[in-house]
Amino acid sequence: MTAPxxxxxLSKDLDQDLRKIADKVIAGERITFDEGVILYKKGELAxxxxxxxxIRERKHGDNTYFNKNFHVExxxxxxxxxxxxxxxxxxxxxxxxxxxxxxxxxxIEKVKSYEGTAVTEVHIVGGVxxxxxxxxxxxxxxxIKEIRPDIHVKAFTAVxxxxxxxxxxxxxxxxxxxxKDHGQNSLPGGGAEIFAEAIREEICKDKxxxxxxLEIHQTAHEIGMPSNATMLYGHIESFEDRVDHMNRLRExxxxxxGFNTFIPLKYRNGNNQMSHVEEVSVIEDLRNYAIARIYMDxxxxxxxxxxxxxxxxxxxxxxxxxxxIDGTIDDTTKIYSMAGAEEQNPAMTTEQLxxxxxxxxRKPLERDSIYNIVKDYTNEFETKEASPY
Ligand code: V47
Ligand code: SF4
Numbered sequence: 001m002t003a004p005x006x007x008x009x010l011s012k013d014l015d016q017d018l019r020k021i022a023d024k025v026i027a028g029e030r031i032t033f034d035e036g037v038i039l040y041k042k043g044e045l046a047x048x049x050x051x052x053x054x055i056r057e058r059k060h061g062d063n064t065y066f067n068k069n070f071h072v073e074x075x076x077x078x079x080x081x082x083x084x085x086x087x088x089x090x091x092x093x094x095x096x097x098x099x100x101x102x103x104x105x106x107x108i109e110k111v112k113s114y115e116g117t118a119v120t121e122v123h124i125v126g127g128v129x130x131x132x133x134x135x136x137x138x139x140x141x142x143x144i145k146e147i148r149p150d151i152h153v154k155a156f157t158a159v160x161x162x163x164x165x166x167x168x169x170x171x172x173x174x175x176x177x178x179x180k181d182h183g184q185n186s187l188p189g190g191g192a193e194i195f196a197e198a199i200r201e202e203i204c205k206d207k208x209x210x211x212x213x214l215e216i217h218q219t220a221h222e223i224g225m226p227s228n229a230t231m232l233y234g235h236i237e238s239f240e241d242r243v244d245h246m247n248r249l250r251e252x253x254x255x256x257x258g259f260n261t262f263i264p265l266k267y268r269n270g271n272n273q274m275s276h277v278e279e280v281s282v283i284e285d286l287r288n289y290a291i292a293r294i295y296m297d298x299x300x301x302x303x304x305x306x307x308x309x310x311x312x313x314x315x316x317x318x319x320x321x322x323x324x325i326d327g328t329i330d331d332t333t334k335i336y337s338m339a340g341a342e343e344q345n346p347a348m349t350t351e352q353l354x355x356x357x358x359x360x361x362r363k364p365l366e367r368d369s370i371y372n373i374v375k376d377y378t379n380e381f382e383t384k385e386a387s388p389y
Contacts, residue, residue, distance in 0.1 A: 221258025
């Protein structure tokens with residue numbers, strides 16, 4: 001499908017700048033910061049989509065990865081006050097959602113409840129609780145590993161890690177090494193938001209800075225812990241800010257190669273202090289995935305987090321650069337349902353997820369947390385139709 005799509009796009013009477021970008025992408029060359037901004041300002045969905053799909057298929061063919069994970073959110077109590085956050089409780093007036101704080105026993109019980117199931121990863125993330133520190137979490141991870149030695153522990157955003165290390169009076173390297181020695185395997189990509197300092201000042205001024213976020217991920221990569229990266233988009237940032245964000249990540253990836261996947265996170269405006277900020281359209285979501293795929297040439301994977309954008313958009317995103325879907329998770333995360341996402345109970349069975357991928361003629365592959373293939377589902381769960389994409 002790729003070649004005709006590209007020809008169709010290029011046969012149009014293309015703007016000179018866009019043609020130059022298309023030529024570079026087809027030749028496998030990196031685009032510049034300014035060209036990234038041009039794509040956001042001038043690139044129609046069909047144009048950026050065809051280029052992104054071309055890159056996606058060059059890198060991965062039809063392969064579409066998912067993993068089987070569950071989330072543990074120890075608490076939503078948080079010392080910080082991000083304006084977009086519908087989730088944290090402390091300085092916030094009471095809403096329909098209450099504060100929670102799981103005890104160690106409750107967390108262990110939750111992990112035990114997955115005994116005998118095929119999950120390969122636990123994603124631990126939550127509010128920044130003043131009393132849950134580095135050593136508490138290190139011991140918790142050790143206990144989780146005693147119960148499930150096989151499970152991959154992806155835990156703590158750089159925001160949580162910065163606070164933990166500061167409170168424990170250890171360097172990032174020492175703190176991360178302690179967590180690694182207790183069994184933590186990797187870092188999730190949260191807390192990055194948008195790196196442009198002026199925007200960060202407006203939306204999340206009291207938490208870790210952009211430089212700190214990048215330093216923590218760099219240090220993690222240096223001691224052998226891979227990580228992910230996110231970008232919260234579609235609020236008050238400009239197109240230049242989005243490219244700046246991706247550029248800082250691309251530069252770090254050039255140095256370390258430690259990032260696995262890039263996850264654009266659509267700003268949702270329910271129940272937060274920025275609810276007056278309108279959400280962007282689905283077209284903009286798809287354009288953003290596509291431009292991310294084009295710009296982030298050194299990131300192996302681009303992930304759609306379906307609990308936030310919904311299953312339909314996640315399915316369509318597979319034609320706009322996305323090759324990774326998170327996940328067959330059950331209803332263990334509340335971050336998005338509390339922020340107004342359609343998915344109030346984000347659970348998808350393996351069958352539903354495999355069918356979602358097969359319906360658009362992609363190849364469903366279960367992966368582990370570092371992208372080794374666990375199982376090929378090509379011949380399972382037949383779908384009624386597989387439409388050309
Ligand atoms: O950092 C909070 C975002 C993130 C809102 O690494 C919001 O595999 C939109 O990072 N609208 C945490 N987004 C979640 C996260 C994540 C999720 C799935 C997989 C991985 C991974 C990482 O959630 C926060 C923030 O950027 N967030 N509030 C909101 N109103
Ligand atoms: Fe706390 Fe994270 Fe919410 Fe910010 S986004 S207030 S750090 S839970």
